[in-house]
């Protein structure tokens with residue numbers, strides 16, 4: 001479970017709020033995974049993450065366009081690959097969950113995915129790419 005840290009802040013209220021929501025949703029998947037035989041909550045939060053994730057990328061790109069952010073194209077490329085990765089992970093977790101009985105290795109694979117989503121998918125992208133937005137986007141909600 002990864003907690004929000006002020007060093008993740010891009011200095012824009014709406015973008016930060018959406019990043020927090022993504023992190024919270026990944027943490028919710030992890031909590032749901034503590035009872036993996038109860039598949040519905042895991043898949044529910046996974047779908048939520050997908051929806052919030054895609055919506056967030058679109059919102060961020062719109063915001064960047066509005067503020068004429070100079071690294072807009074780089075960021076959009078990053079978003080495309082993040083969306084592909086998220087889709088692939090979601091498909092794989094759905095495939096694992098189709099097993100009637102989950103094996104130890106299935107469960108640990110899903111935990112690995114959640115760790116990857118938190119650390120590499122979200123936080124690494126935030127620190128490497130989104131933090132460059134700081135100072136370009138104003139501070140408000142728009």
Ligand SMILES: [Fe+2]
Nearest residue numbers: 019056060130
């Ligand atoms: Fe972002």
